[in-house]
Amino acid sequence: MTLAVRCSQLCKRYDNKLEAVKGLELEVHAGECFGLLGPNGAGKTTTIEILEGLLEPTSGVVEILGRRWGTDDRELRELLGICLQETKLPEKLTVLEILQLFRSFYATGQEPAAIMQKVALSEKAQTWVTKLSGGQKQRLAVACALVGNPRILFLDEPTTGLDPQSRRQLWDIVREFKQNGGTVMLTTHYMDEAERLCDRVAIVDQGRVIALGTPAELIAGLGGEHVVEFTLDGGNGLPIAEVSGLRSVRSARWEGECYSLNVGEPHIAIPALIHTVRDRGLSLAGLTTRHASLEDVFVTLTGRHLRDQ
Amino acid sequence: MRRYHPLRELVLCRFREFAREPEVVFWVFGFPLLLAIGLGIAFRNQPQEKIFVGVIEDPAAATTVERLQANPAIHVEIVSPEAASKALRMGRLSLVLALGHSVEYRYDPTRPDSLLARSQVDAALQKAAGRQDPIAVSEKQVTEPGARYIDFLIPGLLGMNLMGGGMWGIGFVIVDMRSKKLLKRIIATPMRKSDFMLAMFTSRMAFMLVEVVILLIFGWLAFGMIIRGSWASIVAVAFVGCMSFAGIGLLVSSRAQKIETVSGLMNLVMLPMYVLSGVFFSAERFPQTVQPLIQALPLTALNNALRAVILEGSYLSSQAGALAIMATWGIVGYLLAIRWFRWN
Numbered sequence: 109m110t111l112a113v114r115c116s117q118l119c120k121r122y123d124n125k126l127e128a129v130k131g132l133e134l135e136v137h138a139g140e141c142f143g144l145l146g147p148n149g150a151g152k153t154t155t156i157e158i159l160e161g162l163l164e165p166t167s168g169v170v171e172i173l174g175r176r177w178g179t180d181d182r183e184l185r186e187l188l189g190i191c192l193q194e195t196k197l198p199e200k201l202t203v204l205e206i207l208q209l210f211r212s213f214y215a216t217g218q219e220p221a222a223i224m225q226k227v228a229l230s231e232k233a234q235t236w237v238t239k240l241s242g243g244q245k246q247r248l249a250v251a252c253a254l255v256g257n258p259r260i261l262f263l264d265e266p267t268t269g270l271d272p273q274s275r276r277q278l279w280d281i282v283r284e285f286k287q288n289g290g291t292v293m294l295t296t297h298y299m300d301e302a303e304r305l306c307d308r309v310a311i312v313d314q315g316r317v318i319a320l321g322t323p324a325e326l327i328a329g330l331g332g333e334h335v336v337e338f339t340l341d342g343g344n345g346l347p348i349a350e351v352s353g354l355r356s357v358r359s360a361r362w363e364g365e366c367y368s369l370n371v372g373e374p375h376i377a378i379p380a381l382i383h384t385v386r387d388r389g390l391s392l393a394g395l396t397t398r399h400a401s402l403e404d405v406f407v408t409l410t411g412r413h414l415r416d417q
Numbered sequence: 418m419r420r421y422h423p424l425r426e427l428v429l430c431r432f433r434e435f436a437r438e439p440e441v442v443f444w445v446f447g448f449p450l451l452l453a454i455g456l457g458i459a460f461r462n463q464p465q466e467k468i469f470v471g472v473i474e475d476p477a478a479a480t481t482v483e484r485l486q487a488n489p490a491i492h493v494e495i496v497s498p499e500a501a502s503k504a505l506r507m508g509r510l511s512l513v514l515a516l517g518h519s520v521e522y523r524y525d526p527t528r529p530d531s532l533l534a535r536s537q538v539d540a541a542l543q544k545a546a547g548r549q550d551p552i553a554v555s556e557k558q559v560t561e562p563g564a565r566y567i568d569f570l571i572p573g574l575l576g577m578n579l580m581g582g583g584m585w586g587i588g589f590v591i592v593d594m595r596s597k598k599l600l601k602r603i604i605a606t607p608m609r610k611s612d613f614m615l616a617m618f619t620s621r622m623a624f625m626l627v628e629v630v631i632l633l634i635f636g637w638l639a640f641g642m643i644i645r646g647s648w649a650s651i652v653a654v655a656f657v658g659c660m661s662f663a664g665i666g667l668l669v670s671s672r673a674q675k676i677e678t679v680s681g682l683m684n685l686v687m688l689p690m691y692v693l694s695g696v697f698f699s700a701e702r703f704p705q706t707v708q709p710l711i712q713a714l715p716l717t718a719l720n721n722a723l724r725a726v727i728l729e730g731s732y733l734s735s736q737a738g739a740l741a742i743m744a745t746w747g748i749v750g751y752l753l754a755i756r757w758f759r760w761n
Contacts, residue, residue, distance in 0.1 A: 162605060185607035192605070196597035200437040201430055209430050212421035213606040236437075255605065297647060 110138040111171070112260050113159055113176040118168035120315075121155050128154040129165070130315035141282065141292040143306035145299065145402060147412070151315040152295035153193055156264050159281075159293070160190050173259060186215060189258030191249050193265050199238040203229050203248055206237065207255055214256030227251045227281055243274025250281055261285055263294040267301060279305050299402040311406055318409050326405045331358030332370035335404055336377060338395040339366045345390050354380045359408065370400060370408070423608055425686040427616030428623075431590075435624070445582065445624065449574045450635055453567070456697070457640055460566040465500050468511060468534045471504055475516040484545040491537060512538055519528050568643075571636040572723035573696040577626050579655060580690060580716050583662025584669065584683045589669035593677040601761035610760075618663055620631070625659040626652065645730030653733055654740070658719035661743035664750035665715070671757040690716040718742035 113136035120129040124155040129151045138317070157163040158168060161184060168178060175184050197206055205262045207220035224230045227247040232240060240248065246266065253261055263282070265325040267275040282305060286292055297304055302309045303323045311319040319326055327333055340346060343363055351360040351367060356377040358370040371377040374397050385392055407413055435441060455491035470485065470493045472478045478495050485493045496504065496513070504510040505523060511534035515521040520542065524531035596599045604610065629652060636642035644651070669686060673679040694700055694716035703711055711717055725731040733740075 160605060162601060182607055185605070188605075190599055190602075190605040192602055194598060194600065195602045197602075198430065198434055198599065200434055205430060205433060209426045210422055210606060212423040212426040213603070213608040215607070252602075 111295060112136045112138045112140075112173060113142075114169075115155075115159065116169050118155065118158065118170065118244055119166045120151070120158060120163065121166045128315055129158070132168075132312070132315065132317055133300070134310060136291065136293055137308075138291050139286070139289060140307040141286050141294070141305055143302040143309045144293070144295040144312050145297070145302040145306075145309050145406075146205060146295075147406075148311045149233045152297075152312055153264055154315075155292065156262055156295050159289065160188065160262050161185075162190075170410055186256065187259045189253035189256060189261045191253045191261070191263045191266060193268075195249055197237045197245070197248065197252070200236050202234050202236055203240070204233040205253075206248065207251060210252040211255045217256040218254070220255065223251045223255050223271065226254070226284070228277065241274075243270050243277060246270060246274065246278060246283065250278065254281075254285065260291045260292065260293065263292065265295055265297070267296070267298065275301070299406070309402065311402070311409065313329035313406075313410055319405060330370045330400050330404060330408055332356070332372040333400050334371045334374050334397060335400050336369045336371050336374060336381070336395065336397045337363075337366050338369075338381065339393040340385065341391045341393045345383065346388060350384065351381070354384065356380070357405045361407075366394075368404075368407075371397075373388055423612045424616055424619070427613060428620050431616060431620035435620075441585075445578070445585075446631055449578045449628075449632055453571055453574055453632070453635065454639070456570055457567040460570075461711040466490075468530070468531075468537055469509065470494075470534055470538055471501050471510045471513045473501050473513065475500050477516050481514065481516060481520075481542070483539060486539050487545060488541045491534075491541065508719045516605040532662045564567065565640075567636070567640045568728055569699075569724070570697065571632060571640075571642060572727050573720050575629060575632050575655070576658065576694070576716055576720040576723055577691065577696045577761065579625060579658045579719065580629065580662045580687060582621060582624055583659060583664075584687060585666075586624060587617055587663050587666030588670040588679055588683055589666075589676070590678060591617070591667070592673045595670075595673075595759070595761070598674055598761070604760045614667075617667075621659060621663050622656065625655055629655045644727055646726035646728075647730075647741075649694065650726045650731075650733045651723070654719070654722045656737060657740050657743045657747075658715070658723075660717045661719070661747035661750075663738070664747035664754065667754040667758075668750040671754040672759050681719065690714055693717070695720045713742060715743050718719070 111230060113134065115132065115134050118129055118132040118134075119127070121127045132151070133156055134155075144155060146152050154163065158165045159172065161181060172184055173187055177184065184359075200211075203224065204220055205232060207223060211217050211220055221230070224233055226349070227250060229244060229247055229251065237245065237248070250263070250266065253263075261282070266282075267278055270278070280299070282292055282294070294305070306323065308322050309326060310317045319329070321329070344367070346359050346367070348362055351357065354377055356372045358372060360367060360369045369377065378395070378397070382392065403413065464626065468491045470491055472481050472493060472495050474495055474497055482493050482495065485491050496510075501510070501513045501523070504512050505525070508528075511524065511528065511530040513523040515523060522535050522538070524535055526532065591600070603613065633642070633644055633651070637644060664684060669682045670679055673682060693711050694714050696716070698722070700711050701708075701716050718739035722736040722743075725736055726733070
């Protein structure tokens, strides 16, 4: 399988102090959608901007489509489509004018009209950027990345701050790009985005990859694909060790307000739990069960929630 | 030719953005005209002012008044001694005459109008009494176009405008783009950086042409200003000035991350030159010791060259020194800017 992106031993230190990326290793295959998932400050943006050739790594090797920054820059620029975390496009230019501008930078690419159709902005061709909604602005930003017919699309937190409908529209654009053979690399701190959109995910924390795999693999790695959360009248009167030992429970944590269990088969674990609670003379105040998510993977690995920071 | 050429698209976008900001259009094109109108009216050439003189009550007063009235510029009245000193104090009279065995002039020597009145009145009285001037003089009054304040002012406003254009049109615009991460976004494309710089300078040049034409045509229509130099020389001087300030504007913008920073830097560059470089009054008025410094400023060089070409019809070659000063500022500014420039 050909590699779209490879980086190894990637380090980035700012002003000789803050180490944002500490020996990060990644391989992104051509044709997949790869997600960097992690909390704010994990080093996702630093990593993706190094891959985009916008930041110099302090050390480490980066290869994009077998080429390297510093020697093949112009060629690489033609092959990549980039959507920065936050770009304020010129407010008083129209959608069409901005796409013509970005199209002019590339030797080959798509007609602005075609790209507007693709991102559902045809009706807004003559509208100033300042009059667009947040979702429309973001679709325009992605359109600017797509107008040069890139082989790899880099998206840095593409749906942060968007409403659910705008997020789904954006996901559809990304999926279509991928279906046409493109490679996508994105960063996100939304676990649902990573789960629905990405073929593979690297969970990043404090400048390192702490888990890598398909969303399903990562969740399966918890040992149980279900999560059971319960609360007791009167707090945490039940020792964690006792809960962990119940049948079909893979791991258990006290989360400050409730118990959280990773469970293989809820229909075995829950009756056992109820039995134990009753034996101890305690009573359940609440109990919920759900499928495990990447959030649970992150919490299990770090003891923190993605959105804590 | 490619359907979408980067240089053309970049320049077009600059034009569009400019034209869609009415207040920017006003400050660039309208404001200098308003300044010209305001200052042109305030400092228009006025008819000679009357000289107000008082003669203290005396039997001989009537004769003296009669003699003074021979000069139409002198307005003379007979006043009581008390009224005379009060009028002198309040500035209503410039000069009071007390007649006795000699004529006594009473006036404040620190008031220019009083000094003028003293010499005019004295001349009138002496002449009436039969004084013969040993030297024959004749007068020719010069108030023709070319020597008026408005003629001096308009090239200065043009110079000031070209400076402002370079600083705002390049310096401010680039920092604005940097603060919005737009610079970072466009270098993430295969765009050539040289295309971007060229587009900035090309659009500046186009605006420069409009600024020159508007101000000079306005001076001609509104104030009958006579343009003695050739348009080619005027545009050539304006071009060098415009590029000089574009280079300095680029330098000012090379690192600043915030609008506030670049605004401060721009003021630091522009304010001294507003005052020193002969926009509103001649730079020659400053002390001799600081003249080398003032003459080395790019705006002084630009204003001097513009005045020489527009008002005196000088050839471009005679302005080589001024052009060299401007070119040096522009080139040094540009080279330092390119060295320090930050795209993100």
